[in-house]
Amino acid sequence: MEILQKALEARSKKVNKIEETKRLKAPMDVYARLDEIAAAGYEDLTKEDSIYFLKCFGLFDKGEDFMLRVRIPAGQLNNAQAVRIGEVAKKYGNDYIDITTRMQVELRYLQIADIATVLRELKEVGISTFQTGADNPRNIVTDPLDGIAYDNIIPSKPLVDKLQQIIGENPEWISVLPRKFNTGILGSLSNSCNIFGHDCNFVLANREGEFGFNIFLGARVGIQAKDADLFVSIEEVPAFFTALLTVFKNYGYRDNRNKNRLHFLLQDVGIANFIDAVKEEAGMDFAPAGVTMVQSQNIALGSNRVLLRDNSFAYKVIVPSGIFSGTDMIEAAKAAAAYGNGDIRLTYDQNLYIIHIAKEGLEAFEKTNVIEKYAKFNNLYFNDMIACAGTATCSFGVIPNKQDAIEMAEFLNSEVAIDNAVVRMNWSACPKGCGVHGIADIGFEGCKAKDAEGNRVDGVHLFLGGKITRGAAEAHILHKALPIIEAKHHVKYLLKLYASQKQRAETFEAFDDRFLSRNYSFQAISFYTKINYILNDRLGLDLFFELDKEPKSGRREEYELFTFGLKLFKLLTGEKRFEAVDGLAPAMLRPRKIKRDEVSKLNPKVPAKLSEVIYNMTHEKKSERAQVFSELLVALKEV
Template sequence: MSKLQQAFNERNNKINKIEKIKELKTPMSIYNRLNSISSSGLEYLKEEDSSFFLKCFGAFLKKDGKFMLRVRIPAGQLNIEQATKIGELSKVYGEDYIDITTRQQIELRYIKLENLYTVIKELEEVGISTFQTGVDNFRNIVTSSFDGLGDLNIIKTKPFIDELQSIFLKEEEWIGTLPRKFNTAMLGIPMNDCNIYGHDCCFILAQKDDDIGFNLYLGGRVGVQASDTGLFIKQNEVKAVFNAVIHLFKEYGFRDNRNKNRLHFLLEAVGMDAFVDAIKTQSGLLFESSGKILATEEFMLDESGVLDLGQGTSAVHISIPSGIFTGESLIEVANIAAQADGEIRLSVEQSLYIITGTEKVTTIKESLLFNIYQRYHNTYFNHQIACAGTATCAFGVIENKPDAIEMANFLQKEVPIPGGKVRMYWSACPKGCGIHGVADIGFEGCITKDSTGEKVDGVHIFLGGKATREAKEARVLYKSVPLKEAKFKVKKLMELYKAKRENGESFESFDSRVLSSLSIEEIVEMLDK
């Protein structure tokens, strides 16, 4: 522990302004007054309440004077009642607008202050919460959309997620008290469809001798993949290990520069070996060394939009461009899932699946909603991510969601690739909320100049991120390309992929086979001919 204490002492002589705000009051003191605050009006809302304390409960005041509200969906799993309730609240209080996020959550928007308490309480009535979905808290724990289903199931992680969530959720000692946000993911199937290496704390399906458990990776964040701790975690050790990691982060994490306060920076300062020793001391456990990672398969969605999971279970994919959805449509999804005796699973790629018995798939495919959303079911929408952009985010540089949708429509018309898989992820600014760094083709919003010298919206284009069989950050392909030109450069890249791909391979596999051996200069030369 001495190394951790030394690093803490060196970095915490001066705390940041958010840490000073935390000293003013407790988040729960604001939550307990939320009903009266909602009745008082924005003029009675103190600056620290909107800048920090309300965000502990998922409520973000936007420039239009209304709130965005994050809804925690553990493991991305929604039952019919919950989905219906969210849809109804969106219609009544949120202008019928919904965003599906990369943490398998839902964001409601345009909520007025006077309705904030009502919406939060009605969500609680169906067993879902907005607690601790912003600022210095534990964010939604993610897993595969197919967790516990069919032939893929090896370890069902939802019970573990519920157990880990019970440690911190609504517990006052943990609400808003971390040095920075903390992201966790667990993967219990052999297919990585949840960006498993991109989180602060990652439990990755692994085998050690005859034991099936998890390898522990720590320290992921935007632009950085998590690192192997060298530990194999048995299933009965998961809770104790998680408890140890979060207590160490809370006690020794840095509270000075908020840009460098994630777990990654503590690990960087003390070294992984010292932190692992601290985990052992904190937990009182002895661990075996890392096992063999089993998450080596790649998910490929065919053109039918239906994935046969085996054991009589199927997943029907509903592609949702850039995660933009409506309350009315979510209610319709819930009704169709109910008719098919199904449930709803959200995806980190901002879409959703209806999980049902294979014999019920026809019921879904014959529905009006499935026919409507089949129109969007193309190669470029199936695996698309786009963060909020300028419409609703103060940090956004470009509109982003509309830009992503426009490019997908253009590419589908110009270079259709039946059965292809291309992950295109868009971030509207360098913060990287669209996780563009692990995309096959990533886009980061910027302002650049066109051929006339006029300032226009543009993107930096990234190539070759890995997020299925392995973890790897993408390379910069082009810097500062006007959006009007970007789609033509990507079109040439898609033409190259279409011409050279083998046996219906994904772009990620194609990149590993063909493009990874080439320098960026060689690839650019090929594309610019």
């Protein structure tokens, strides 16, 4: 504990404003006054209640109305709960529901006069909104098919329930942490809940024949969790979790809120020292890590029907960008009761499952109104798409986001048809990363950009190569500040490449590992999408620049530049940039005598600036050639 204490003291010169606000009153005192606040309206709502205390109970003041986060442990709703959420959304919230990446829902457009009533109506069916915002342990996520899927080894919902009993509506845990705390528990082989992306991650493992969990700690936006080299048995999970929260509560930083997540404490004290403190707090000596078992993507990726252990089916309803309604939630609950066991399970990727549908009832189930309504989204580009709120309902949003994601998926579905494929596309409306764009195959972060005419428009930073499998990793930025209208074409060419080079049912993540990232630098891939956008979508030349199946450049940028230049010269002119020297071995080449605008002379449709770019890529003198793709990408902006 001494190392943690020293780290805390070094960061305790001043506390942040939120910590000062937290000292003003107890959160439960505010909760007790909700009826009074509802009756008096905004006049009885203090500034500290609005900016902090109400958030402890899921209530976010949006100025004219409220957003409410509804806590749904493990994403599991019984029929009565699903119906009630739908009814509340219809009656009080403009019939609007957002399904979120924490496997819960957000209700919007609630009036202050109704908030106490809404919370009571939800509580009648066992639904709480406690600790869904502010400095609290948030909703615990797991496999949406936990306990019923073929690849589920440890049913995690019983463990989630035990942890809920510890924190839940316990006043001792409300608002006592330095920052929010996200937890995931995965007892399945497939990663269906971004299991390496939380502050605390219980990851299915086997140690000397015993199934339990390896611990990974300290994820945040842009960074995946680190291996803590610790194995926790099923029975040890509650004690470990309580000790972990206690240590974070006692030693977590409370100065700069941007650096108060668990990640920063681990960064300063070291994960081994932190674990020693947790062991001391728990009074237990947990074993070293076993073998991590999670090693594949979601077992249901790319599929709507999933066969379960009891030979019934789960059916995945694709909800574009998580935009749902109270009406449809009620209809989904009716279909679940008529054809399944009545339960609904929300997913990390903002969709939902209706479970335990008998095989003989599947055809009739799929003809129900609510299922037919969403069936049109059963395609590659909607199946595994995530998008956070955006400007319509979030003050941090830079772009609309949800609608942008939907329009992108519709465009790609019309442009690039791929069979037996899986591609995960995640959208965040701002750098906060609520759409977890960093772990997507193709990720989008909202920003402002300039179009070809210099106008300020909605744009994205485009990311490539996120990983959610056993080797979880963050994506690399491929392009900065692309107008969205241009970005869709860059993605189109990535997917055209995937379609032409993929092996059988290979996922995009596996394709990236095997082909893209292994053979090409990210700079080369960036140039590939940019040059195709220019050739085909800006200039209309209908000339597709392809990447070789077996490149010889070995990801060395200078060689990639040169070989790309040679291919472009041939593609645009039909002639070779270099020719064999007469009478000598074929390997002896000499340059054609060309000028900077030679490509334009050979092909009048090519602008002079593009001709110059190709010349710089293939200059006769190696020392005069362009050395990095970045300078060419800047030059291509003028084309």
